[in-house]
Amino acid sequence: MFSSFYDNAKIDKKWSLLTIAIVLLLGAPLLTILLKLFSGPGESWEHIKEYLLLDYLLNSLFLMFACSIFTLILGVIPAWLVSAYSFPFRKLLQWLLILPLAFPNYLTAYAYAGLFDYSGIYERIMVQIFNLDHVSHIDIMGIWGLAWVMSFSLYPYVYLSARSFFSHQSHGQMSAAKVLGAGRFKAFYSIVLPLARPAVVGGLLLVVMEVLGDYGSAYYYGVSTYTTAIFRSWFALEEPETAVYLSAQLCMFILFLIVMERSLRGGKKYQFNSEGSQELIKKTPKSHIQAIFMLVTIIPISLGFILPLIQIIYWASITFHEVWSTSFLSIVWSSFYLSMITAFICICISFFLIYAAKWSRSLIIQRLSTLPVLGYAVPGVVIAVGIMIPTLIFDKFLVNMTQYYLNWSMGFIINGTIIGLVFAYSVRFLAVSYHPIETSIQKTGMRFEQAAQMLGVQRWKRMLQINIPLNKVGLLSGALLVFVDTMKELPLTLLLKPYGIMTLSAKAFEYASDERIAETALPALFIIMTGLIPIFLLNRMMNV
Amino acid sequence: MNKYLIALVHIGCFLLTSCMPQSNKEKAQGQQQEVNVYTHRHYAPDQELFTQFEKEFGIKVNVVNASADELMLKMENEGAQSPADVLITVDAGRLQRAKEKALLQIINSEILTNNVPGHLRDVDGYWFGLTKRSRVIVYAKDRVTQDQLSTYEALTEDQWMGKILIRSSGNIYNQSLMASMIANLGEEVAAQWAAGILRNMARSPKGSDRDQMKAVAAGVGDLAIVNTYYVGKLLTSPDSLERAVGQQMGIFFPNQKGRGTHINVSGAGVAKYAPNKANAIKFIEFLSSEAAQEIFSSSNFEYPVNPKVNPSPLLQSWGIFKEDKLSLSTLGALNKSAVLLFDQVGWK
Structure with a gap:
């Protein structure tokens, strides 16, 4: 029986080849960047090392740790409360908790800066409503403020993965703990939480990658991070080599984090029995406890979503007549379908890679299949270079070939077309769909498939007919995350979008780069509203 | 299963039809005249000016909007196949860099040399200032x-x-x-x-x-x-x-x-491999014209480079300066x- 655990070698080879092909295709941009590690940095490296690096590195590390701790608290606790207890408005709160995801995080940063600005909403309320003579100014624009803003806009990554684990996987463990006499809190703390680690860490990794790759918010808040060094060496010091070198190092760091997480997990593969998919029975605590729980879940929502939303609605209301035009609807539509296509492609690829790795005998294939997730850690502009270099080689080759053999002068197929844009998005956001799907596939384990395999069902069929339905929630949450991220994406959109297509984020950028922050609010509101649709749908499906 | 297949086929068809390659050079020779503008400026008055240019000359303006650094990067990578005709930046330093990187070409235009004073354009004619700040x-x-x-x-x-x-x-x-x-x-x-x-x-x-x-x-x-x-x-x-x-x-x-x-200028140059060079020159000439310069000054509060145009009343109220x-x-x-x-x- 054990020898039949894997399919025969011929099938395995086909799958391996396909995996390698996909990894090469998606990995080409990353490899382009990683290869630069070997060519070394430019001459401004010494300058950067002497004057900037240490400071910037410390800032980045601080942000990474601070945001990790905050997002863990903000994500895991509410996830446990909404999964394990029942209290008023629980259903509503549990989907409101995802909403900060719909905000581009540079926008949360702007909104917070606006709220606590001199004569911002906060100070005006204090003066006008509470009649205070002197309001002490809250300076949000600093490293602590940045950590705060980032944590409140990124915690849903942790929340989503933790919640999907708690609500569908922890029933069995909780019952066992209860039989053995442990209280609910103890069971959570000593059994459920450790088991949830892979899921939570997957979400956390996204947070860390997002924090390290951010430039816009940090720049605005005057905090110099590692990414600042990348931009500085590239654009101010005119040395792309050094910038790419720095990005390659960032890639290696993320790779190190991923490998470390894997080895900490120690190759343990948790599989849960079918009872696991049963939903956790919710306990109804005493009413004052219910009120506390409600309050605890409301905090991340109000600070991560409602507060910045108030500022954005205020801005949108004063700039509406200036910014609104009917062309807005077509902009919404192009953002929407670009994000849909990207989401679809990303989950297909992630699903295939993870599934193929799971059934592969080869350790190399298993390792290779995680490589494409690195795209998320690299700042958008840098990944844009990684994308442009190989795709332009391909495009130019094609143009020259058709010119030479067919005497037909064609344009680029990838660059400046939707294909190129969607490809770029997929390279960048694969990681976002990868983690929820990976967690989900790990949870389902091998039992159903082994049974099907014994019955002679082919691997393709097993993937499509058994695994897709079993991992529906994982796939959907992957798709959702990619969707909202694509809606918000900026540098790749600007550089690679075809003429005549406008997206909401590009529209918002037009104003932001002109320091007309208030005018960005209307396109931002549309980004948020368009993001709400899939969030709402996903939440319903997760509850089924 | 069938549902998925159908969806896949649809998406495939959609992608194919929406991405049918069109040649930039070919298009330029066709009937629809156009000019491809890579610009770091993103002000509402600019859009107004582009529309005006389209109406006046019957040349369609395609815009790519990003920071100058990113646009130059794009042009560098695209090389000889770049569709860019005009590069607009918000400072002279970037134009100078574009010139050094051989992304621009020399333009001999009497209109431009008349409209733009000597110290606000490149000595060799690679770029021309359009507005002063x-x-x-x-x-x-x-x-x-x-x-x-x-x-x-x-x-x-x-x-x-x-x-x-x-x-x-x-x-x-x-x-x-x-x-x-x-x-x-x-x-x-x-x-x-x-x-x-x-x-x-x-x-x-x-x-x-x-x-x-x-x-x-x-x-x-x-x-x-x-x-x-x-x-x-x-x-x-x-x-x-x-x-x-x-x-x-x-x-x-x-x-x-x-x-x-x-002071500094926001300015423009013609891309080295511009597929629509003639249109590109017309476009920059148009932006340096008195009508366009007045819009820059009145709607965007920048100082006109064209000496024939007076700054808007608001700018004048701040005084003339050396x-x-x-x-x-x-x-x-x-x-x-x-x-x-x-x-x-x-x-x-």
Whole structure:
């Protein structure tokens, strides 16, 4: 029986080849960047090392740790409360908790800066409503403020993965703990939480990658991070080599984090029995406890979503007549379908890679299949270079070939077309769909498939007919995350979008780069509203 | 299963049809005339001007909007196949860099040489300034008087300790100002100047030019160094509080008794491999025309480069000033040294 655990070698080879092909295709941009590690940095490296690096590195590390701790608290606790207890408005709160995801995080940063600005909403309320003579100014624009803003806009990554684990996987463990006499809190703390680690860490990794790759918010808040060094060496010091070198190092760091997480997990593969998919029975605590729980879940929502939303609605209301035009609807539509296509492609690829790795005998294939997730850690502009270099080689080759053999002068197929844009998005956001799907596939384990395999069902069929339905929630949450991220994406959109297509984020950028922050609010509101649709749908499906 | 297949096929068809390759060069020879503009400017009046150009000349304007650095990167990678016809940036330094990277070509246009004064365009004709912006001192009218101010250099004096607001050194306008300091006074003095400003800063640099003025209005400091058109934008902001901030600001043009106030231009050049070169030239000529220059000045509060056009009434109310006639190409050449000095003195 054990020898039949894997399919025969011929099938395995086909799958391996396909995996390698996909990894090469998606990995080409990353490899382009990683290869630069070997060519070394430019001459401004010494300058950067002497004057900037240490400071910037410390800032980045601080942000990474601070945001990790905050997002863990903000994500895991509410996830446990909404999964394990029942209290008023629980259903509503549990989907409101995802909403900060719909905000581009540079926008949360702007909104917070606006709220606590001199004569911002906060100070005006204090003066006008509470009649205070002197309001002490809250300076949000600093490293602590940045950590705060980032944590409140990124915690849903942790929340989503933790919640999907708690609500569908922890029933069995909780019952066992209860039989053995442990209280609910103890069971959570000593059994459920450790088991949830892979899921939570997957979400956390996204947070860390997002924090390290951010430039816009940090720049605005005057905090110099590692990414600042990348931009500085590239654009101010005119040395792309050094910038790419720095990005390659960032890639290696993320790779190190991923490998470390894997080895900490120690190759343990948790599989849960079918009872696991049963939903956790919710306990109804005493009413004052219910009120506390409600309050605890409301905090991340109000600070991560409602507060910045108030500022954005205020801005949108004063700039509406200036910014609104009917062309807005077509902009919404192009953002929407670009994000849909990207989401679809990303989950297909992630699903295939993870599934193929799971059934592969080869350790190399298993390792290779995680490589494409690195795209998320690299700042958008840098990944844009990684994308442009190989795709332009391909495009130019094609143009020259058709010119030479067919005497037909064609344009680029990838660059400046939707294909190129969607490809770029997929390279960048694969990681976002990868983690929820990976967690989900790990949870389902091998039992159903082994049974099907014994019955002679082919691997393709097993993937499509058994695994897709079993991992529906994982796939959907992957798709959702990619969707909202694509809606918000900026540098790749600007550089690679075809003429005549406008997206909401590009529209918002037009104003932001002109320091007309208030005018960005209307396109931002549309980004948020368009993001709400899939969030709402996903939440319903997760509850089924 | 079938559902998935059908969906896949649909998406495939959609992708194929929407991405059918079209040749830029081929299109240019066809009936629809067009010009592809890579621009770092993203102001509403620009869009107005583009539409006007389309109407007047029957040439369609395709716009790619991103920062100049990113656009240059795109052009470099695209090489000879680049569809770009025109590159527009918001500072001369970037145009100079584009010239050095061989991304632009020489343009011989009498209209342009007539419309754009010598010091506001490239000596060899690679690029032409379209609008001027000056980096000035703004002050809180209730706390500072004009006669306390004189030069950029004087801002390092003790009386301004903890009073100056200026954004980070990552900003190109600050880099150009620093480059002009280096060109005029030498590296050593420029470094001392930067250190002096750093010492006198009211807070560590952050935010935008507008944020610096808001901080002045709130009393965090007394002076800010900003570009003039941001004052205009505050004064016409939809937010009443921003307008109030604008009204509290006085504008001072420094170094009037010496070399003049530091200026920079936003300008354009024709891409080296421009598939629609003739249209590109027409386009830049149009932007330097009197009609277009008036729009730049009245809607975007930038100073026109065309000497035949008077600045808008608001700009005139700030007064006429003597500008630093330093060749703008120098700013580009010294940009890197400026950044290195900023880092050495620790101006974030």
